[in-house]
Amino acid sequence: MTMMKAAVVPALGSPLEIRELAIPDPGPGQVLVRMQASGICHTDIHAARGDWPVKPNPPFVPGHEGIGIVERVGAGAGAGAAVRQVGDRVAIAWLGSACGRCGYCVSGRETLCLAQRNSGYSVDGAYAEYALADERFAVPVPDAVSSFDAAPLTCAGVTTFKAIKVAGVQPGERVGVFGVGGLGHLAVQYARIVGGIVVAVDVEDAKLDLATELGADYVVNARTTDPVAAIGDLGGIDVAVALAATPGSFEQAFRSLRRGGRLVCVALPADGTPADPDLRYRHRRDLHHRLDRRHPPGPRGRLRPALRWPHSCGGRRPQARRDQPELRRRPRRPSPGTPRHRVLTCTDGASL
Numbered sequence: 001m002t003m004m005k006a007a008v009v010p011a012l013g014s015p016l017e018i019r020e021l022a023i024p025d026p027g028p029g030q031v032l033v034r035m036q037a038s039g040i041c042h043t044d045i046h047a048a049r050g051d052w053p054v055k056p057n058p059p060f061v062p063g064h065e066g067i068g069i070v071e072r073v074g075a076g077a078g079a080g081a082a083v084r085q086v087g088d089r090v091a092i093a094w095l096g097s098a099c100g101r102c103g104y105c106v107s108g109r110e111t112l113c114l115a116q117r118n119s120g121y122s123v124d125g126a127y128a129e130y131a132l133a134d135e136r137f138a139v140p141v142p143d144a145v146s147s148f149d150a151a152p153l154t155c156a157g158v159t160t161f162k163a164i165k166v167a168g169v170q171p172g173e174r175v176g177v178f179g180v181g182g183l184g185h186l187a188v189q190y191a192r193i194v195g196g197i198v199v200a201v202d203v204e205d206a207k208l209d210l211a212t213e214l215g216a217d218y219v220v221n222a223r224t225t226d227p228v229a230a231i232g233d234l235g236g237i238d239v240a241v242a243l244a245a246t247p248g249s250f251e252q253a254f255r256s257l258r259r260g261g262r263l264v265c266v267a268l269p270a271d272g273t274p275a276d277p278d279l280r281y282r283h284r285r286d287l288h289h290r291l292d293r294r295h296p297p298g299p300r301g302r303l304r305p306a307l308r309w310p311h312s313c314g315g316r317r318p319q320a321r322r323d324q325p326e327l328r329r330r331p332r333r334p335s336p337g338t339p340r341h342r343v344l345t346c347t348d349g350a351s352l
Ligand SMILES: [Zn+2]
Pocket: 041, 042, 043, 044, 064, 094, 155, 156
């Protein structure tokens, strides 16, 4: 077989098209991965719309939550100091490659590398039957985790894993998770794994029910209850993880902190974040941002434990599955309440 199916963005803002493309040849240091599952991240929707200042060049194949099997290796890969072999099951994440030599790369902050390439954005991604990957950035997936479960952990998982790490959550600390969506339902689990007491905040009861199911100790419906007051009654929270892209939610997250608390901003509201410096100073609260990459190892190093942890600790990862043809619809913002809470597309259902 020399051809494959791929979901292609033909032009920014246009519906995805399923096209027949030639299966790419792996170049030096690359591997060809037969995809099994791919998560659908909101970043893919931004990419397809061309929402961000640096735009992808259509036609391109989105997808940076891909899991598959290495089928071929290019020259220089799979031998000597190289790390990936035919048959390895690997994750294709947002960071497709980085230079490996600059100051950012050598200090574990590869996502700041000016020479980085991003899967499904600047290089074709995982919405296809096959994808190329730089073997150094194709992270192995533990045997115990299915491809279906591993896919959303490849971006949503590593993002929330890092938020909990950056916050430095200590056992017994109260952690507020503001927004129980595709990321938040994973943040609840990572926070619980490190021993946090979790307060989940959302505006939908169904999501709060899920948070309880996943181990949240307290839930607050911000539509009917003021979360700042409700959390204040508990004594405040030590860590707030802001995952809902609304300035109001950020404000609530910030104001729910105890003195010395830490706010970790993960979502990116279009209007910016409201935590003004004066307020931070007066209340001695710290502000961390997702883009503050202070904690080596880099994303590849974080992806390994992010993949391992939920499984080893009995975590659950609710997802909705869609067959590839359904990707033909126009990229759009997911409607509230659906899906529950992460959508995946599978090209190889038999092996999942
Ligand atoms: Zn993503």
